[in-house]
Amino acid sequence: MKTKKIPQRMCLGCQEVKPKRELIRIVRSPEGEFSVDATGKKPGRGAYICPQMECFAAARKSKGLERSFKSPIDKSVYELLEQQLNELPKAEG
Template sequence: MRMCLGCQEMKPKRELIRVVKNKENEISIDFTGKKPGRGAYICRNLACFEKARKGKRLERAFEAPISEEIYEALHKQLEEDNGQ
């Protein structure tokens, strides 16, 4: 069980998207859930994503700025997931 940064609910890891920061301080999206590094999780829900983005919860979780490319990739993935 992991906590979503948007809704703050505990959910099974497989239901969430993992964002990871590795030792080189590079932040990326981990769709497999197996990349090494510190992870933060977001529901596959656009409302949770927007809440986490607005509150800068990813930045706080990683203590680092998040690039616009990461936010765009997450948004695109969530749109695809919710479109199915």
């Protein structure tokens, strides 16, 4: 019997490859708006980070999100994303 393939993604902060479900997706919509995608189903280009704020800070410092989205990101967008990340329910465990 075949084992089911689990999609893997790399965190832009810590550069670790983890199962897609363990990471948080940040998406740039076709209109150019950035948001945190809790469902993983929003349309647009996505990038993944771990749920820890340390990984978000590392991705911001290394400009990982800017590289992934191939466009500059304004400071206000980072603040909005940080606020949205803080509002997400924390995973138990």
